[in-house]
Amino acid sequence: MFVSLRRTITLAALSVALAPATAAAQQTFTDFGMFAAALGSRAVDTFDTLTPGEQIGPLARAAGTYGYTVASTASAPFDRLFALDNPTASGDVWLSLEDAVGSLTFTGFGAQILGIGGAFFATDLAGAASATPIRVQATDVMGNSIDEILAAPTADAFFGVRFDHAVASLTLTATSDDPIFFFATVNNLVLAEARAVPEPQAAWLITAGIVLVLAHARRQRRA
Numbered sequence: 001m002f003v004s005l006r007r008t009i010t011l012a013a014l015s016v017a018l019a020p021a022t023a024a025a026q027q028t029f030t031d032f033g034m035f036a037a038a039l040g041s042r043a044v045d046t047f048d049t050l051t052p053g054e055q056i057g058p059l060a061r062a063a064g065t066y067g068y069t070v071a072s073t074a075s076a077p078f079d080r081l082f083a084l085d086n087p088t089a090s091g092d093v094w095l096s097l098e099d100a101v102g103s104l105t106f107t108g109f110g111a112q113i114l115g116i117g118g119a120f121f122a123t124d125l126a127g128a129a130s131a132t133p134i135r136v137q138a139t140d141v142m143g144n145s146i147d148e149i150l151a152a153p154t155a156d157a158f159f160g161v162r163f164d165h166a167v168a169s170l171t172l173t174a175t176s177d178d179p180i181f182f183f184a185t186v187n188n189l190v191l192a193e194a195r196a197v198p199e200p201q202a203a204w205l206i207t208a209g210i211v212l213v214l215a216h217a218r219r220q221r222r223a
Contacts, residue, residue: 026144027162029117035160035192039115042192047095050083054098057081066191068109070095073171074102082183084127086155094155096123096185103173104184113167114140115192117160121153122174122182129155132182135173140165149175155187162192 029035036042043064057079058071072079080098085091097104106116122132131152138146140163150159161170172184 025164026140026146028146028148029160029162030158032117032158032160032190035115035117035158035162035190038162038195039192040195042115042190045189045191047083047093047187047189048091050093050095052083052085052093055081055083055095063189063191066110066113068106068113068191070104070106072097072099072102073105074099084123084185086187087126087128092187094123094185094187097183100174100180100183102184103171104186105172106170106189107168109167109191111141111166112193113191114164114194115160115162116167116170116190117158117192118189119153119155119157119187120150120159120172121155121157121185121187122176123185124183125181129185130182133175134184135171135175136161137169137171137173138163139168141168155185160190160192 027038029038043066045061045063058069059081060067060069062068070081072081074080074097081104082096082098083093084096086094095104109116116138120134120136122130122134124130124132131154134150134153136146136148136150136159138161142165144163144165146161148159150157153159161167172186174182174184176182
């Protein structure tokens with residue numbers, strides 16, 4: 001009994017102590033709630049402050065207090081972006097491209113930003129959301145990368161990524177048999193910090209609590 005109890009306590013202590021170290025180096029999310037639970041403080045850039053029409057980039061933007069830069073990889077000599085009204089919701093502005101043959105690229109995040117997400121989708125020549133696949137490429141400052149194809153994204157769907165190190169870049173590209181007719185588009189870009197790691201004292205308090213529970217259970221069995 002004592003050996004079994006000691007083994008249980010040891011395993012519990014190790015699981016608490018090693019939990020942060022065994023987390024995945026990078027993750028993807030299609031559920032905003034799970035993305036939020038995996039990260040800490042966050043803020044959103046809705047793009048609603050943009051005036052619909054052509055935007056000459058790169059644009060210096062911010063989600064709350066988190067600054068970043070967005071640019072187009074499309075044609076020279078101008079870095080041309082395009083802000084367009086959501087055709088189904090007045091006052092909701094999306095950020096897209098002026099030239100479909102190109103990508104939206106986000107960089108310049110602070111060192112505290114470990115997660116990025118949002119509604120990543122495509123729009124057509126009329127400015128309507130399309131089910132055209134979107135390629136999402138993200139990297140962190142250590143060179144780790146995520147490369148995903150969103151098969152049939154919508155303007156209401158969420159996709160996010162999380163790294164163990166600061167996000168370096170995010171690139172969105174519309175993929176289609178007719179690439180000149182579909183534009184990578186984003187809405188409600190979310191930037192998020194890391195969730196605070198529990199202090200060592202907190203981990204030991206948790207372990208102590210487990211010990212007390214197990215000891216009480218042992219005493220009850222003896223009684």
